[in-house]
Amino acid sequence: MAHPNNPPPFEEWTPDLIRQQVEALKGMPGAMLPILHAVQDRFGYIPEAAVPIIAESLRQTRAEVHGIISFYHHFRTHPTGTHVVHVCRAEACQAMGGRQLEAHIKARLGIDYHQTSRDNEFTVEPVYCLGNCACAPSIRVGDAIHGRMTADKFDRLADQLTTTTLELK
Amino acid sequence: MMPTTVYVPCDTTALAMGADQVATLMAREAADRNLDINIVRNGSRGLAWLEPMVEVDTPDGRVAYGPVEPDTVAGLADAGLFEGLSSHPLALGRTDDIPYLKKQQRLTFSRIGITAPLSLDDYRAHQGFSGLAKALKRSPQAIVDEVKSSGLRGRGGAAFPTGIKWQTVHDEPAGQKYVVCNADEGDSGTFADRLVMECDPFMLIEGMTIAGLAVGATQGYVYLRSEYPVAHRIFKAALERAYDAGYLGDNILGSGQRFDLEVRLAAGAYICGEETALLDSLEGKRGMVRAKPPLPAIKGLFGQPTVVNNVLSLAAIPFILDQGGKAYANYGVGRSRGTLALQLAGNIKRGGLVELAFGITLRALMEDFGGGTHSGRPLKAVQVGGPLGAYLPESQWDSPMDYEAFAAFGGVVGHGGVVMFDDTVDMGEQARFAMEFCTVESCGKCTPCRIGAVRGVEVIDRIRAGDNREANLELLTELCETMVDGSLCAMGGMTPFPVQSVMKHFPDDLGA
Secondary structure, three states: OOOOOOOOOOOOOOHHHHHHHHHHHOOOOOOHHHHHHHHHHHHOOOOOOHHHHHHHHHOOOHHHHHHHHHHOOOOOOOOOOOEEEEEEOOHHHHOOOHHHHHHHHHHHHOOOOOEEOOOOOEEEEEEOOOOOHHHOOOEEEOOEEEOOOOHHHHHHHHHHHHOOOOOOO | OOOEEEEOOOOHHHHHOOHHHHHHHHHHHHHHOOOOEEEEOOOOOOOHHHOOOEEEEEOOEEEEEOOOOHHHHHHHHHOOHHHOOOOOOOEEEEHHHOHHHHOOOOOOOOOOOOOOOOOHHHHHHOOOOHHHHHHHOOOHHHHHHHHHHHOOEOOOOOOOEHHHHHHHHHHOOOOOOEEEEEEOOOOOOOOHHHHHHHHOHHHHHHHHHHHHHHHOOOEEEEEEOOOOHHHHHHHHHHHHHHHHOOOOEOOHHHOOOOEEEEEEEOOOOHHHHOHHHHHHHHOOOOOOOOOOOOOOOOOOHHHOOEEEEEHHHHHHHHHHHHHOHHHHHOOEEOOEEOEEEEEEEEOOOOOEEEEEEOOOEHHHHHHHHOOOOOOOOOEEEEEEOOOOOOEEOHHHOOOEOOHHHHHHOOOOOOOOEEEEEEOOOOHHHHHHHHHHHHHHHOOOOOHHHHHHHHHHHHHHHHHHOOOOHHHHHHHHHHHHHHHHHHOOOHHHHHOHHHHHHHHHHOHHHHOO
């Protein structure tokens, strides 16, 4: 199993693959969110080209589909860096130095929220609570939550994530 | 010889503190010593500051060690962890004797950490599914009556009597009805829903199935926030096992009754924790708040009668059906019956889950259980009930935790989150954040919330900059009143609570 820090790489999308994905799920009641999740989980983001395909399949307008995608913070319409770092901005983390951590992470990676680092390694997103509030501050990298995060711990983690391990046989 | 059982928890907090690595190292240390051990990935006991908290089975019961960081494993093994010895500084003695745990009244959370979350055998060995077995022998009305007699009120925050909500759905004409579980636990400082889904998922499945039987609903949905990947993974696996074992599906335990259950992932919108926005989102739309009436109990999901309950409300149901509503109502005070899952968080020495009958004071909770601040500095403010809850100054810490006592001074118990701040906090910054959060998360349907929050940030910025302070404070006061009175739902209607509490109790931080 891939470590949750390092999810498997995404597939390249094609209109046919997107159509396939939409067709597989469109029969569910309230299929919109499951479809958007499936597309993003598979291709890493929801390409513009998916909008008319989803609209046609669910008998909605493109504007409606676009409105739904843009309403939810989780959905993105552009590819991300290799690692998506979600930094918790909520109160329990604030009480434990979350604001300083936030500033450190942005400075270390040289980017602001919703941006991707130039080497394409990291995208930083804000998140409002990861539910790890008794061991704050917290960040999420891929599907892994990290608690009691500090500037030092983050630097070590970032180094680890950008270092390729070569296995010698 | 029987292998020794070693428990390494698998909930989000334990994992966030390195539990997977600890489990790997435990196995390695035992192998190096030629010891035969069986590692069980149990749920968390909810003693978050001790995570990862490793337990070892001994003839005397389980003994605990924590917090076990990966680099302490070898030392613990040297000091006799696998024999259950207590010579290491991280040894905590018998788990059941840990005061934080011993002083609690765990009705809903009686199994967490004791069982492996996905073990049906463990669940059944600890009263699991006995509530469902009893419900299957009773009429829908008798189930509703049992819930009414418990006095259970919605644990999501609104505290509406659960039995009355169920009665309304029960009384609607037969047809497609739904049970929807609100697992969009977005309040900072809360993680009890997560613990239910990660540590005792069958309890939620059982509670929802009973709700379905009571109101005549054959389909349930759990609306789970996407910020909880671990809960999603564990709960999905639990659903599969429940189906395979006949606890879900078209013939529950051979009774001929049907209930299907599915988990749906949210997409990072705080407003979808509001029940009507949640329903819109489940239907595949933007999560916009609906005007009430009609109530979801009458016209809910896809326009059909729908029970919408919080995870904790539904999780309380198996106990109520098994032990009786009276047994549940024996706990608590006044109109706040049963137990409340309190979640201690933020700047706190001993954060975690505390389940107690209503009525403990905030101070006792923060000091006796919490042990004061993590930083060791004086406690300055505490926010109870999530981002829409007031910041409480010391003069309000002696109030008992129950719905009415809190409402009396303008506080909210909400979902039971308690977030502590030490004296380095700038309350002006916290007031600003309350408004900023609302600008990010407002659904945009009503003007006081959508525009008010933006103006709120601007006015607070001017006040903090000392720009025309008196006039701007007056403006902020009026803006808060407009938002409270004119917003469609609690998002805009309660965002002013933390702001007003800062103006009233911490004026120095607004440049007074």
